[in-house]
Amino acid sequence: MSFDAPIKAIGEKDLVAPKSTFKSITEAVARVTENPAPKGWWIAFLTAFSFTGVLLGSIGYLFWKGVGVWGNNSPVGWAWDITNFVWWVGIGHAGTLISAVLFLFRQKWRTSINRFAEAMTIFAVICALIFPGIHVGRVWHAYYLAPIPNQMGIWPNFKSPLLWDVFAVSTYFTVSSLFWFVGLIPDLATLRDRAKNSLRRMVYGFLALGWRGSNRHWQNYERAYMILAALSTPLVLSVHSVVSFDFATSVEPGWHTTIFPPYFVAGAVFSGFAMVMTLLLIARSVFKLTDLVTMTHVELMNKIMLATGSLVGYAYAMEFFIAWYSGNEYERYVFINRATGPYAWAYWIMISCNVISPQLFWSKRLRTNIPLSFVVSIFINIGMWFERFVIIVTSLHRDFIPSSWGYFHPTLVDITTYLGSLGLFFTLFLLFLRWVPMIAIAELKSILPEADPHHGEHHDEAHEGDSHGEPALATTAEGH
Amino acid sequence: MSVETTTVSVPEGRPALLLAEYETPGACMKAAEKLRDAGFTKFDTHTPFPIHGMDAAMGMGDSKLGWIVLVMGITGLMTGIALITYANGIDYPIIVGGKPAISIPAYVPVCFELTILLSAFGAVFGMFGLNQLPRHHHPVFESDRFKAATDDKFFVSVEYADPKFDADRTPELIASTHPNHIEIIEDTES
Numbered sequence: 001m002s003f004d005a006p007i008k009a010i011g012e013k014d015l016v017a018p019k020s021t022f023k024s025i026t027e028a029v030a031r032v033t034e035n036p037a038p039k040g041w042w043i044a045f046l047t048a049f050s051f052t053g054v055l056l057g058s059i060g061y062l063f064w065k066g067v068g069v070w071g072n073n074s075p076v077g078w079a080w081d082i083t084n085f086v087w088w089v090g091i092g093h094a095g096t097l098i099s100a101v102l103f104l105f106r107q108k109w110r111t112s113i114n115r116f117a118e119a120m121t122i123f124a125v126i127c128a129l130i131f132p133g134i135h136v137g138r139v140w141h142a143y144y145l146a147p148i149p150n151q152m153g154i155w156p157n158f159k160s161p162l163l164w165d166v167f168a169v170s171t172y173f174t175v176s177s178l179f180w181f182v183g184l185i186p187d188l189a190t191l192r193d194r195a196k197n198s199l200r201r202m203v204y205g206f207l208a209l210g211w212r213g214s215n216r217h218w219q220n221y222e223r224a225y226m227i228l229a230a231l232s233t234p235l236v237l238s239v240h241s242v243v244s245f246d247f248a249t250s251v252e253p254g255w256h257t258t259i260f261p262p263y264f265v266a267g268a269v270f271s272g273f274a275m276v277m278t279l280l281l282i283a284r285s286v287f288k289l290t291d292l293v294t295m296t297h298v299e300l301m302n303k304i305m306l307a308t309g310s311l312v313g314y315a316y317a318m319e320f321f322i323a324w325y326s327g328n329e330y331e332r333y334v335f336i337n338r339a340t341g342p343y344a345w346a347y348w349i350m351i352s353c354n355v356i357s358p359q360l361f362w363s364k365r366l367r368t369n370i371p372l373s374f375v376v377s378i379f380i381n382i383g384m385w386f387e388r389f390v391i392i393v394t395s396l397h398r399d400f401i402p403s404s405w406g407y408f409h410p411t412l413v414d415i416t417t418y419l420g421s422l423g424l425f426f427t428l429f430l431l432f433l434r435w436v437p438m439i440a441i442a443e444l445k446s447i448l449p450e451a452d453p454h455h456g457e458h459h460d461e462a463h464e465g466d467s468h469g470e471p472a473l474a475t476t477a478e479g480h
Numbered sequence: 481m482s483v484e485t486t487t488v489s490v491p492e493g494r495p496a497l498l499l500a501e502y503e504t505p506g507a508c509m510k511a512a513e514k515l516r517d518a519g520f521t522k523f524d525t526h527t528p529f530p531i532h533g534m535d536a537a538m539g540m541g542d543s544k545l546g547w548i549v550l551v552m553g554i555t556g557l558m559t560g561i562a563l564i565t566y567a568n569g570i571d572y573p574i575i576v577g578g579k580p581a582i583s584i585p586a587y588v589p590v591c592f593e594l595t596i597l598l599s600a601f602g603a604v605f606g607m608f609g610l611n612q613l614p615r616h617h618h619p620v621f622e623s624d625r626f627k628a629a630t631d632d633k634f635f636v637s638v639e640y641a642d643p644k645f646d647a648d649r650t651p652e653l654i655a656s657t658h659p660n661h662i663e664i665i666e667d668t669e670s
Binding site for chain 1: 506508509526530531532534538540549571574579583589592594596600610614615617618627629630635
């Protein structure tokens with residue numbers, strides 16, 4: 001069965017509510033950006049915006065006083081800063097997975113959620129990019145993250161995974177932004193053509209670049225989109241692999257493991273899907289998009305979380321097994337210390353949130369339960385933050401000699417910086433919901449049955465030699 | 481042939497167009513096929529979303545974008561190799577961890593990322609170049625009905641500049657494809 005076949009013919013459910021038309025899709029998505037914002041939006045926006053202020057204040061204070069305002073100490077030289085960095089980058093990964101990987105696999109259900117998830121990627125990566133920049137200590141040396149020689153003419157070390165990380169994350173940010181903007185062009189043209197006042201017409205018109213839906217353009221456009229998807233797929237796998245190299249290439253028990261790249265990528269997808277779920281369930285109910293984001297989407301996303309959650313659980317178990325099997329006593333100690341030492345509380349929060357909670361989704365009744373999906377998605381967000389905390393802090397806090405043992409206590413500035421980064425993320429996200437079509441209008445139209453140029457014709461002509469799905473095809477067509 | 485026809489004027493010096501509006505993707509595609517079979521080359525379809533099979537219906541060749549991306553990707557790879565070799569191998573070699581100054585395995589991540597980055601630039605800006613975008617002024621925007629091209633209507637435009645264009649016969653040909661409406665966008669002042 002070809003991937004162009006109507007969705008019912010391949011045994012799937014409707015991807016949008018059955019009564020949807022081209023017009024109703026345009027209306028449903030565009031009206032969110034045109035009507036005055038609901039009161040709830042303002043409350044959420046002002047809250048998020050004040051937390052952005054908290055972030056700026058915390059960073060300002062950090063720059064003024066120095067890294068001592070954080071709880072980082074010796075031996076715990078990396079703590080919440082890098083935990084937050086890895087957590088935010090990971091959250092971004094689901095957006096690319098949905099927009100690129102599921103696109104290449106022709107998973108049409110992604111169409112309702114891809115715009116949303118891509119926006120989340122970009123905002124999460126913006127939050128992530130803050131942390132490596134501010135934790136360098138002497139911020140006036142932050143330029144040395146980029147390949148620029150210092151005053152002695154010395155270049156950054158290209159053999160260092162920290163430098164690779166700079167290239168990986170900034171490439172990821174740039175490519176994700178381009179991918180997102182390319183996807184937006186036809187929808188910005190839709191907003192331009194619906195604009196009631198000249199300011200909207202000017203702004204959306206400028207951004208739409210004079211898009212006129214020309215088929216001679218669509219051809220290059222679709223090719224560009226496919227190439228970007230094909231480029232983003234290895235890119236997204238490389239980004240979290242490179243992030244994991246920051247740990248894996250160091251000679252540090254608990255970090256120096258070959259399982260890290262795939263384990264980090266699975267965890268990233270897991271946490272990203274959880275964040276998409278959290279945001280989507282809120283936006284879906286606030287902006288009444290239940291026709292476009294259906295139960296099918298929620299269920300499929302919960303299945304992905306079950307799969308990636310189980311992968312992560314496998315990785316935890318395998319790390320433990322290898323720690324024992326390697327016979328390396330330092331490695332063994334780090335792992336036993338993780339589960340039973342002073343940070344056992346963090347370890348068991350991680351295990352219960354990441355490994356146990358998604359197992360509920362084996363039951364169809366539970367994975368189609370909206371409040372439960374929401375609660376589990378929050379648990380996973382928390383659990384994945386703790387995963388990074390456990391990896392970073394528990395591996396560092398007991399160095400090789402007991403005289404270099406310590407314990408990490410977060411300070412107020414640690415906490416305000418983290419909460420502030422959430423504020424920045426939600427500020428950007430709420431602005432996106434308000435001003436940008438949050439669902440890909442053009443793409444969603446193209447999966448309606450009416451979008452098939454042979455819609456309504458006799459199927460013997462249109463789909464010759466295709467016996468497998470005939471009855472279903474006929475039903476689809478007669479339904480309209 | 482009871483298709484409603486209206487005329488819209490465009491400022492002098494802009495190409496003139498015949499614009500037909502259709503209700504369904506199928507009708508639009510049939511019109512494109514008819515124009516292709518009649519030998520037209522300077523015509524286009526304008527649709528809210530890409531329609532499968534339209535490239536063939538319009539007699540278009542394949543997109544050349546892949547070649548641009550290939551060239552840009554190779555440029556990115558070469559940039560990475562040159563940058564690392566110059567910075568750490570020639571300009572200021574530093575021995576770190578006992579590895580040679582020019583250590584090929586350590587090239588991989590940065591070269592890979594730069595290949596992806598420049599390929600993505602090639603894909604996006606190459607697409608803009610091939611499509612000649614941004615272009616905020618085009619005769620089709622003179623039409624008010626054309627606003628529906630990004631909503632739920634499907635359009636065919638034929639340029640007067642097409643060698644096959646005939647002021648009498650082409651509108652008749654278009655009218656025979658059952659459009660909702662035909663608009664003539666021309667310079668009425670001359």
